[in-house]
Amino acid sequence: MRLITHNMLSCNIKGVANGFPLLIEAGKVIEKEVDFNPDFLRHMFAKIEWKALVEGARSMGYAELPEDSPDATVLDSDESFLKKLHHALLELHLEEGALVCPETGRKFPVNKGIPNMLLHEDEV
């Protein structure tokens, strides 16, 4: 699972108000190379929750992203920033580990890169 997906996922348990962002318990992180496409990054930038991305990247051992959300203008000028964003969003994969709901502490295990988001019957 990549951080772009992590950035979209929230906890779906009934009654949970703040199920975002899920905390990452990283077991094994791998990197896979993906074609760099600045257009896609610009398109997605507006939709990304920056804080969640920075924290997620840090818990997966990547701390190059700036703490504060940068201006949208950086996207046009700063190539090295785009490269970092690209790496964090699309190339880091959480292979083994878990996602933890920030409110209830419920763990969603991640195996072979697939988070198990199935809920128990009493959580629906």
Added chain:
Amino acid sequence: MSNRPEIQAPPEIFYDDAEARKYTSSSRIVEIQAQLSERALELLALPEDGVPRFLLDIGCGSGLSGETISENGHHWIGLDISASMLNVAVEREVEGDLLLGDMGQGLGLRSGVIDGAISISAVQWLCNADKSSHEPRLRLKAFFGSLYRCLSRGARAVFQVYPENLAQRELILRQALQAGFGGGLVVDYPHSTKKRKEFLVLTCGPVQTSIQTSKDEFGESCSEDDNSEDEENGMVCVSDRNRPKKKQRTNKKGKGKGKEWVLKKKEQSRRKGNDVPADSKYTGRKRKSRF
């Protein structure tokens, strides 16, 4: 129709390791899936500006439909309830991210982040109650409600469905409309029982009518014959994408044709030399209710 997989077992059990492998190694299924996904992407009508979009593949299975998305240059998340199918997808090294989840429990995604959703032969599974806690209506509602939330404004969702009967089709459509979607059904090859394919095309927010539409009374449509002329022209007939209007229903009842019209018709008939009853004070009058 006893060979429908839906009535044999719940999806997470039906698609076990053996079935998942069989599914993906059958060249016929692979080809059909690729065709369906290609068509679904076409109906999704993403803007052609070369920017990759972020799509959702619901019931992605072993990632056959996801591959088509990747080929078109988009990024995707796949959701499926069968772990065996997802394992096959991992082995095939698909490019999208995979989630193990149940669409009937709602999609746990943030609001407005997804640019479009497709689903190939999956939504009809929701019409079955496989556990005592399952209620198809509520599961469809949870699914469409959460999907509506996570789609961005103006985005589309295209579902290829195999409803078992008319009631299932209506149930799915009604739940989709209740969730706030606009849209309708596109039927390819309506005259062929084997090739007939139904696509549910839903829009979120304002409707862009870039596809040629043709309306008729029931909001269902056809796209010509089996000879696939339409495919080549890229033309589709689409059913009425707006919600059914109340007006159509109300102006039908209570409005007869009137005495004038009856007299005119009788006169016409007389001129033709037919044997027509004489006019009287009863002509063109409504019967009393106690008649």
